Amino acid sequence: MTQQGVRWSAEQVLALAPDAASRKAGGKLGAAGPWSEAGSTDEGTVWGLCKGSGSKPYQTVVDIADASGPAYKCSCPSRKFPCKHALGLLLLWAGGDGAVPQAEPPEWAEQWLEGRRKRAEQKRTEGGSGSPSGSADPEAARRRAERRAEKVTAGATELEQRLADLLRGGLAGAEQAGYGLWEETAARMVDAQASGLAARVRELGAIPSSGPGWPVRLLEECALLHLLDQGWLHRERLPEDLAATVRSRIGLPASPEGTPIRDRWLVLAQYDTADTRLTTRRIWLYGADSTRTALLLSYGAGGRAPELALPVGLTVEAEVSSYPGAGQLRASLGERFAAPVPTSIRPPGMTTAQAAARYGEALRDDPWLDSVPVTLERVIPTPDGESWQLADAGTDTALPLTPTARSRPGLWKLVALSGGEPVKVFGECGHRGFTPLAAWPQGTGEAVALC
Template sequence: PAATSGPEAARRRAERRAERVTAGATELEQRLADLLRTGLAGAEQAGYGLWEETAARMVDAQAPGLASRVRELGAIPSSGPGWPVRLLEECALLHLLDRGWLGRERLPDGLAATVRSRVGLPTSADGPPVRDHWLVLAQYDTADARLTTRRVWLYGKESDRTALLLSYGAAGRAPELTLPVGAALDAEISAYPGTGQQRAALGRQFAPPEPARTRPPGVATSQAAVRYGEALRDDP
């Protein structure tokens, strides 16, 4: 048992998975290059099957984050007028993530952690717990044939920070985490690793959610643009 569960065995498993992800990212780069060389019209003619097959290859490479983004590409050609622009934008972002993974040794530690998370490698919320009165700003679900993902956005009144909670449910089943929008929650959260990382894990709750008595403060459009630029810098 020690040979399969010790630190050295875990390191070897992580190395093997990284090698598979690298092979998947390299293959995806070639497929994106082929798409641009032959023209975006080919994506419309090929239909969703082209992307589903590519996504399956990313699953085989143990890169679920890449697989998820590839599946999203498949819906764009049928999304209405202007789809070539949207497809090109999403392909560019996917290319950026690919290049980030392939060159991760040269990235700052925080950005490298963000890339690993985006690719789909498992991470844990290792940040120190932050207790605050968290306002529930929004909640929405996205679903595909395999998984329902719930995103819950929080704002800390004292910490002045925004946090994202993720919860998952198998296909056809709702995720477990449910926080009513407009509520306030006295709780601790811990951040996941990564530069500018907003994702967090909900920890100890000190009281049940109750209706919020205040609203989150707004900012001027110029300040919002600055914050957006900072977010793109930290997580392109």
């Protein structure tokens, strides 16, 4: 690609930050002051020297056009990734006020780029000669999988027992039992290598303190957990697709199997959720030609930002392969063919009634599904007592927002963008309500990220 890659917005750059402190520190460095000899190339390399506390300035270089996401290199000792210097440099570049002119990379940056190119080349040739490890000894792999399945079966059986005990004594008792009981059970599920079960068990612990109506929610979640256990214990009697869904819900590893789909993928949303152990990043894509919606997941452990980051509102020409399972939207990003570019593509939308029906239908393939991605056509954010809803402009139906969406700043961005007029909104629609993630103004205009 020789065409000048599009400059990112400040928000897109700040989305790369591993935490709030880095975002703040990077923001401070996003001005010409400490930088010297900064430059960029058409191919998407940005570099510069940043004056730090020492006598020698830090050498910072970023490759934003790389197929596997932006890559960073900085001579500073920070363990944050990307470090504040890389963020500041990208902000300076995003600012576009001439502080990062077009230039030839200096030798130190060129060296790093050269190294990366070589490694990428190697990987490509290796990739051609069959997948790396794992398939070396199929017999050993099968034995490992069997051992793990036995462990999971033991865990699922134990969990069934615990659920039965709970229902025998009554949910009312669960209110007093508190977190302890569930934490312990969750730990048992981790031992059983069933991380999906462990996560669900952990969530059960929070329900009794979640406000009015908790017995209904607790019964629902217990019942779905029971359903998952039963699905696992009787998986050989399930259709193959549903069995794959059960395996992935239980937490067994899977790898993308679908044939890669090359498309112009519009990045609809990118957001992180974090618990004490893990940061999970979800990126929703919409394929302009395939009209498919795909979910990329990326994880960061121990407070690090997940590595994959895509600029919301731009399209990426890339290959995407889906994971196995019925109605599975999860996919993995393969090769990227060009730097992200702006687009006027918007996914087609539907009414609120169609969106609710879409969720209902999706439960056929995956009864554990909390929500489905949908785009609503012409909805108006409407206050409804203490809460908000997205009301169809043309009919008298509406989808309420989820409790979490109500308390996020994205709600007000959406309300401001709409100004009481219909807008197109992408988000997740499920049994708790609708979570808006991106919106398009009337007329032309890029997607506005709401998360």
